[in-house]
Amino acid sequence: MFEAVAFYLFAFLTISMFYIAVTTSQALYAISSLAAGMIFISAFFFILGADFLGAIQIVVYSGAVMALYAFGMMFFDTTRDVKEKHGNKVIVIGLSIISAVLIVLIVGAPIVGSNIEALYPITEGAGNTQEVGMVLFTKYLVPFEVAAVMLLVAMISGIVLAGKKMDLSLTLMNEQEILKMREEDKTKKVLS
């Protein structure tokens, strides 16, 4: 009973938050409702017994990703209204619902068809975090390391793309050169 009430409450909240995030014309409303929706999604993970995944969801999404988006929004002009594509709305909504149903059918058909067995069954007497650690660092060690390398690549590319004057090194320049560079910066018009 408690599970059902929690499920329907959070389902309603999540759907309404994501609907606002998708339909609003204000960027600030969109980012706020998206952050709220992410936190509500972590409630499903807690209901499902995936405690560690829920904590990670809160930390990564509403902590890191939303902060990154908020930081990125400082670069863009977010006060003006967001322009939308003016296509045929009925066709767009119909197509998206049909494709979503198709994806669920494609993914769900083998699960319903065959009685699958648990590859890494949940061990008795161990908490969720302990189980996750045991499986992640034994069976999924190589994908874990690959994901770590991918995050490193993403971090370096983010620094290189968003950084200014990456071709200059302040440690290799002497005082006069640095002062000259600063003077040039002041006279130049600041972009964005």
Next chain:
Amino acid sequence: MEIGLNHYLVLSTILFAIGLVGVMRRKNLLMLFFATEILLNSVNISFAAISHYYGDLTGQMFAFFVIAIAASEVAVGLGLLIVWHKKHNNIDLDSMSTMRG
């Protein structure tokens, strides 16, 4: 009233449809990224639900990797978006119809 696997899969489908509508109708690239996050999260819900109802931890593992991919996607995507905004002073999707840099 018992909540089963199908409830979660239907919820995941609804959220995925919302995200898909967002991807189709948004013209601002930042809003397009928001819709992509919704898509990834809806898939995560179904992974966690299947993991719970089949007593298998593989679904949760894949959800972790999806979260890692989403985080790196945001980092790279926002960097590219900042570069584009410095160059063209807008982040509309229509301005990217040509592939010239």
